[in-house]
Amino acid sequence: MTLPRKAGLGFKPEHFPAISETKPDLGFFEIHAENYMGAGGMPHAMLERLRADYALSVHGVGLSIGGPDPLDRDHLARLKLLCDRYDPESFSEHLAWASHGGVWMHDLLPLPYTVETLSLICDHVDEVQEHLGRRMLLENPATYVLFDDSDIPETEFLTEISQRTGCGLLLDLNNVFVSCVNHRQDPRAYLEAFPLNRVGEIHLAGHEEEELPSGPLLIDSHGREVAEPVWALYAETVSKTGQLPSLIEWDNDVPDFATLMAEAERASMILSGDHDALAS
Amino acid sequence: MRSHRDFARGFRESLAGGPAPQNATAQDPAEIERRFDVYRNNVAHGLTQALARHFPAIERLLGAECFRGIARAYIAEHPPRTPVLTEWGGAFPAYLADEPSLQSLSYLPDVARIEWARSRAYHAADAEPVAPELLQETATRAGTHLCLDLHPSVQILQLLTPAGSIWASQQPGGPAPPRAKEWRPETLLIARRGISHVITSVVRSSTGRFISALSAGETVARAQDRAGADFDLNAALLLLVENALIVGAGIERGDES
């Protein structure tokens, strides 16, 4: 069971009426797992309706796979409950950490890539996959600093995790662009080194730009349209990989549904090899 | 996992106001603090937003800037112990009550209690109301041994301030806030009718005591005793039935086992 190789959207409750009325042609919807962990009420009622009509991707933000602490057993149990109830086509989480000493910071925090963190994360991914009884996808992060004790390149780190644990990868092209610009690296070289054959889903999102003395600092804001250079990376990537499930992430300053659909339609056109879709 | 643990602890101290982590680096090391600010801002902003989603009326009453200041202090003292942020914020009403700068706003913690209860009600488990015929039939058979199961969302707040009226005045198109001479304690029923509609009703305090007793598993007869003076049983039952809050009816087991 995998996601359709089509464009999908992040589900926002305010769009529920528009979605149930128009039943838009989309490959899937993605939800943040932690927003659906209450006992009942409207969130689950909406999700059940949505799930009946569409393929579903459950995307976790709170597991802290890259953190030093053991994975939170209660949270794993909540994720299992959610996955068992809705049987999503995909479950994904992040190469990042979010908790330490029992406290959650509600952000996707960066970590050094070392032999030590590699084996820690592999253990965590094994544990998640075993606990949920399904294969997961791990997403590359957007980062703003590097660590001088990192001695494994991110692409190699992700390749190694994927090979050792059998997990798939979620390639966030906005994160690739943001990180590479921030660290003055070439996103095409990054993608050249990325194990594209392990990718089960692509993320596309908007970012903000600030100016530092040395050049731009891009912030992964999920609050606007996908930027043109990211669309270009997308077209280049799918020309190599073929069609892949592709999500538009827009989580802040959420626009009306039509605006989101326009982004999804652009992704669909690029997926189907329409090169005019690049020059909007 | 000693060294990664040290890294995470140090990183947290950096988020809480310390300098950026020692091993953090960038092409131009002079920019490390500015870059690390992105994480400081993300964490503070994300958690403040999460708190504001639970407590929109508090944010309106305090103003965005004051709310942000209080929220940051709350986050430092009561950070989330769960990744499920819909479950985080339960200590905020008591925190407001203890905050020295807010002592003149006696109603504020009560308004926060209302908003937290509404959040709880919104996410509470689903339960279908019991059919009227079954309720009637069980009531007849049970006599004074009738027990009622209430919807999981049902909460009673006995407040010393008119916080229910103040909360209502903060809603779009709400009534004017109560004037000084209308200042009195309020009892509130907060619950969810069906899937989505969270009700926030000012009720008599006797009705509140009755519903609390039912929730604690008392029979209708004993809950009626607990309700005390000024109690209208029919009005209280009607309130529960009209809002689909009676989800089960049964007969109390006798002591003769």
Ligand SMILES: [Fe+2]
């Ligand atoms: Fe993403």
